[in-house]
Amino acid sequence: MKFNKNIFGWVMYDFANSSFTTIIVTVIYSVYFRNVVVNQGELGTALWGRAISISMLMVAVTAPIFGAVADFSRAKKKFLFYNCYLTVIFTALLFFVHAGDIVKGMIFFIIANFAFNSGNVFYNALLPDVASRNEMGKVSGWGWAVGYIGGLAALLLILPLVHNNWIRLVFPTVAAFFGIFAIPTFILLKEIKKPSKRTNYLRTALIRIKQSYKNIKNFRELIKFIISYLIYNDGIIVVISFAAIYGATRFGMDTKQLITYFVIANVTSMIGALVFGYIFDKIGAKKTISITIIIWIAVVIWAFMCKSIKEFYFIGMLAGIAIGSSQSSSRAMLVLLTPDSKMAEFFGFYSVTGRIASILGPLVYGEIARITGEQKWAILSVVLFFIVGVIILQTVDEEKGKMMALQWKEDGDQT
Helix, strand or coil: CCCCHHHHHHHHHHHHHHHHHHHHHHHCHHHHHHHHHHCCCHHHHHHHHHHHHHHHHHHHHHHHHHHHHHHHHCCHHHHHHHHHHHHHHHHHHHHHCCCCCHHHHHHHHHHHHHHHHHHHHHHHHCHHHHCCHHHHHHHHHHHHHHHHHHHHHHHHHHHHHHHCCCHHHHHHHHHHHHHHHCHHHHHHCCCCCCCCCCCCHHHHHHHHHHHHHHHHHHCHHHHHHHHHHHHHHHHHHHHHHHHHHHHHHHHCCCHHHHHHHHHHHHHHHHHHHHHHHHHHHHHCHHHHHHHHHHHHHHHHHHHHHCCCHHHHHHHHHHHHHHHHHHHHHHHHHHHHCCCHHHHHHHHHHHHHHHHHHHHHHHHHHHHHHHHHCCHHHHHHHHHHHHHHHHHHHCCCCHHHHHHHHHHHHHHCCCC
16 A cells, blocks of 8 residues: 555544644643642532533534535545644633633634644545545554654653743644644645535535434444444543543642653554554454553553652553554444445534533543542442443444445446
């Protein structure tokens, strides 16, 4: 397979947007919000969980509309552009959030996280434009691997700011990183254009949303996978959202130690995404994802039993392998089970179910931490999401699902 400029343009968005996930959601802003903006113990943890949940609810409401409109207008790249730079703007505005600015800190983050996750609906739906079906696992793995390189680069970039305790300057720096390195995507990536016509997009979107819920019933294996995904992905969302807070509160890790921790985790995430991308193409999607979820279960139980910072670093290495491989493989499996003509539309459905589920996990984690005053007990709630998710995943007939998606393509758009 040739690594051409179209693929390069696609994976560069992963390089760019990982700065937001790594620095804002996981490492710096989450801890800054809890410890500086709120500074009221586990109330800050609970409010952070609520901010994550609210932004996911907003995505859940709008993603089907965005997906349907993009699919109809053949404008996935245009919608990706809008959401990308909305994220950039509100990430930069976090600079103006000071101690005690709880409402402002939540609103700016909620909008940024909403735009970020909305953009991913269109980014994921562009994968078939750059890779054939039998190469999607590999290309998706490349995307995640390059993404973790981007996250690593962003961590190293902000290190001098953290060293000088210029924490608020980190936020516009991340915004600039995201905005600049996303440019190659919009220049190099060529979206496959199909005929479209001028129409009332809102009305069309509502019609296609109704159709998408009707159409997706024809894909039982896809529905079972989405149910599985929305449950185990909730566990992943919780880990991403609270990992730094967990390390800071349970082990007293400072910002420099947290950056070191996530530098290591990003390296193993890159390795996991690359290695499991090839494993995906060799043994199939269901087996690959099942392996990664088992790794996740081990990570969470180990984190609960962990006694020291040194041990927590090793947990981070294993978690890195799990996160890179599970997210990459999940994205590729969805594509394999989805007909080409319904890609953006079903990605909207995929996103809405995932975001609805993602409302629950952060809320549960934050409230358990607030009620018990101890995040050690909150982390145990995550195990249930992974166990239930992997059990449901075993009911998916992968080969039947892929055949159904291909058959729909052969027969044409049946809506």
